[in-house]
Amino acid sequence: MAWDYKREVEAIQRHLGDLSFQEQRILITGGAGFLGSWMCDVLVSKGAEVVCIDNLASGLRSNVAHLLESKKFRFIEHDISEPISFSEKLDLVVHMASRASPFEFEHYPIEILKANTLGLMNSLEIARHNDARILYTSTSETYGNPQVVPTPESYFGNVNALGPRGCYDEAKRCGEAYVTAYKNQYGLDTRTARIFNTYGPRMRFDGIYGRAIPRFVDQALHNQTITVFGDGSQTRSFTYLTDQIEGLLRLAALDRAKGCVVNIGNDKETTILELARKVLELTGSHSEIAYYPLPKDDPLRRRPVITRARELLGWEPKVPLEEGLSRTIEWYMAANLGKPKEREGSRAEDRSQKG
Numbered sequence: 043m044a045w046d047y048k049r050e051v052e053a054i055q056r057h058l059g060d061l062s063f064q065e066q067r068i069l070i071t072g073g074a075g076f077l078g079s080w081m082c083d084v085l086v087s088k089g090a091e092v093v094c095i096d097n098l099a100s101g102l103r104s105n106v107a108h109l110l111e112s113k114k115f116r117f118i119e120h121d122i123s124e125p126i127s128f129s130e131k132l133d134l135v136v137h138m139a140s141r142a143s144p145f146e147f148e149h150y151p152i153e154i155l156k157a158n159t160l161g162l163m164n165s166l167e168i169a170r171h172n173d174a175r176i177l178y179t180s181t182s183e184t185y186g187n188p189q190v191v192p193t194p195e196s197y198f199g200n201v202n203a204l205g206p207r208g209c210y211d212e213a214k215r216c217g218e219a220y221v222t223a224y225k226n227q228y229g230l231d232t233r234t235a236r237i238f239n240t241y242g243p244r245m246r247f248d249g250i251y252g253r254a255i256p257r258f259v260d261q262a263l264h265n266q267t268i269t270v271f272g273d274g275s276q277t278r279s280f281t282y283l284t285d286q287i288e289g290l291l292r293l294a295a296l297d298r299a300k301g302c303v304v305n306i307g308n309d310k311e312t313t314i315l316e317l318a319r320k321v322l323e324l325t326g327s328h329s330e331i332a333y334y335p336l337p338k339d340d341p342l343r344r345r346p347v348i349t350r351a352r353e354l355l356g357w358e359p360k361v362p363l364e365e366g367l368s369r370t371i372e373w374y375m376a377a378n379l380g381k382p383k384e385r386e387g388s389r390a391e392d393r394s395q396k397g
């Protein structure tokens with residue numbers, strides 16, 4: 043049976059209630075990616091006209107192929123680090139364009155830095171010239187390896203600019219400084235989300251992300267060794283995509299969130315070993331777990347304080363990890379990615395536990 047993405051879209055619509063995007067023209071950079079494509083789906087379903095810019099660096103055309111027939115959707119293949127202008131008036135710009143995985147930190151550091159500085163500046167300029175609102179998708183990685191956990195928005199972070207994750211963490215920190223500068227100097231209506239590890243259907247499973255959930259699911263379904271880095275006691279707080287998109291859209295839409303920076307993530311902390319065991323249980327896999335050295339600067343704990351999201355946005359995560367994982371596994375199987383195939387051993391080269 044085909045996997046029905048509409049169930050996720052309807053859940054988000056339901057949770058957004060009467061928040062309206064009707065008749066708005068919205069630019070989404072990075073809209074063919076995992077989170078961006080869900081953003082496009084929900085906004086089109088809410089009556090917005092969506093322009094999606096993506097250079098397909100890590101995104102896939104297939105993520106938005108079903109939207110191409112809609113008059114409410116336009117796809118532009120373009121690198122947002124290069125300027126682009128629009129003749130139509132825009133109401134909202136959502137800057138999501140950025141490679142976002144440890145594999146990519148290693149192989150494409152300059153692209154990542156550009157997407158969150160030059161690319162973001164191009165998005166900010168588009169917003170400024172349209173008198174539009176802008177939402178920037180920053181990350182929990184701005185906290186680095188935090189010394190304060192659970193981590194509130196007021197924490198300044200503990201980041202190694204020179205380490206293997208520096209290109210991403212510092213690019214996002216610089217991005218936040220850009221957004222703040224446009225807010226202060228031009229009075230732009232800005233909003234910044236610090237996204238914590240989010241997972242679900244449309245995450246790439248081919249190794250480019252090197253994220254723990256797609257890797258564990260893929261390994262479990264092929265009865266391959268599950269690669270855990272360190273002793274597995276490091277934690278992450280996993281947010282299912284429907285919760286994340288709802289949080290982002292509330293942040294974008296609510297007038298009272300103007301100028302705010304908000305953690306959007308699940309405040310339930312899970313160890314990587316617990317995650318691996320849950321994936322084994324849900325897939326019924328007989329894979330063994332093997333332990334590899336923890337990558338340099340891998341954060342030991344991730345757990346957000348979400349009081350601001352609760353109070354300002356009226357948002358909280360709703361989907362338990364088991365349910366989100368089951369839905370992700372269902373999608374993976376339906377997309378026929380889970381078909382057994384010959385592979386060699388484990389993929390120790392995907393060295394990180396990013397969610």
Ligand SMILES: NC(=O)c1ccc[n+]([C@@H]2O[C@H](COP(=O)([O-])OP(=O)(O)OC[C@H]3O[C@@H](n4cnc5c(N)ncnc54)[C@H](O)[C@@H]3O)[C@@H](O)[C@H]2O)c1
Pocket residue numbers: 071072073074075076077078095096097098099100101102120121122123137138139140141142157161179180181182236237238239240241397
């Ligand atoms: N998924 C998470 O857990 C998570 C956590 C924290 C922050 N974020 C942020 O959310 C955003 C989306 O992440 P995602 O998980 O969907 O990743 P993704 O890699 O699936 O999506 C990123 C999209 O941006 C596009 N892109 C990259 N550079 C571009 C450029 N220069 N010009 C145009 N398009 C470009 C890619 O092709 C891709 O479609 C990113 O900014 C990421 O940093 C995600």
